[in-house]
Amino acid sequence: MRAFGVPGVAIAVVERGELAWHRGFGVADVASGAPVDADSVFECASLSKPVFAYLVLQLVDAGVLQLDSTLVDYHRPDFLAGDDPRLARISVRDVLRHSSGLPDWRAHPDRDPLRTIAEPGQRVNYSGEAFFWLQRVVETVTGQSLDQLAQRRLFAPAGMHGSTYTWNAHAARHSVTGVPAPDARPVVQTFRAQWPLLQPLAEAQGKPLPAWTWGRRRARAAAGARRRARGHVRVAGRPARQCRGQPARAGAGLCALHRPRHAPRTAAGLGDR
Structure with a gap:
């Protein structure tokens, strides 16, 4: 971890379909020093495809x-x-x-x-x-959102109760804060940057984000969130150049937080750049 500049990882070993061992190492947030634990959520790009x-x-x-x-x-x-x-x-x-x-x-x-x-x-x-x-x-x-379908057909039957293809309070509390690779420029962590901008819209409409489907209204809301993110999101103390992708779409910032019973949670963005 030290050699490659990785501040935190979570590892799980599965044997014959059962969790044999799991443990977190390092920190989930460099600034706060919060440790990686069984509830930590990592964004893992296109592994949700x-x-x-x-x-x-x-x-x-x-x-x-x-x-x-x-x-x-x-x-x-x-x-x-x-x-x-x-x-x-x-x-x-x-x-x-x-x-x-x-x-x-x-x-x-x-x-x-x-x-x-x-x-x-x-x-x-x-x-x-x-x-x-x-x-x-x-x-x-x-007639359902991707997250609603995944919860009913995949996550709930597998006991993956902390999993989601969108963003919720649990993800906000436990999402690991990404850091750039050594000598690389800072990057925007898509979900952490964009979902909080959409949350007030969801609350105003009385419809939680996991229930949203991709229609014109949602696309306009996402576009507005991206514009606000470009102007206000800061990464590693510097303004973010661009907030890439769109929230909850299978191809740009679609977040799946999938977790077998009692294993460390991991996150995957379906099509994250």
């Missing part, structure tokens, strides 16, 4: 989705390019195996339409945009 993929396959087994049906059969978001016929050929299967032909992320999603960069199904092309679109499909066909 396979968790989401498992949820999608459950919906396929239930007949809600078909692997070889195209995404536009279920939902066509308004950010798609109108002059790209290949978009209509992207299937659920293509997204899960990263052969959608879509880019990872658009440089300017607020103004650039999403278009393919390759023929769907022909080559592996890692894409957070594709997973975000599939999240929109899942929320459209089920």
Whole structure:
């Protein structure tokens, strides 16, 4: 840890499906010195993509989705390019195996339409945009938010009661504060920076963040949160250059705090950059 500038880690050993040992090392927050413990939550980037993929396959087994049906059969978001016929050929299967032909992320999603960069199904092309679109499909066909579905189908049955794909009071208390690698520039910790900006909106609407789905109103709220974050979030004592990603979307800042019974909690951002 000292050699690589890592202030804190959590380790769990699972044997034959049972937790054999777990322990936290170091600190969860360099400034306060709070230790890493069994409740600490780490943001782990795209490791929540396979968790989401498992949820999608459950919906396929239930007949809600078909692997070889195209995404536009279920939902066509308004950010798609109108002059790209290949978009209509992207299937659920293509997204899960990263052969959608879509880019990872658009440089300017607020103004650039999403278009393919390759023929769907022909080559592996890692894409957070594709997973975000599939999240929109899942929320459209089920009428529930991604977090609500994950709680019911995955987290609750597994006893992962501290887990979430969004942000809540537990995550706010136990989220580990990220630090840049040695000699690297400071980075914005997406969820810690953005979710607190959306919390007042959720309280005003009387709808908790885990129940939000990705509609136009939510997109506008997220965009406003990003603008506020760019102006006010500070990292390591310096202003953050950019608050990257969008809250709770499968592809940019989607946080899954998954934890087996009595094991240290870890976090994963589905498509975190």
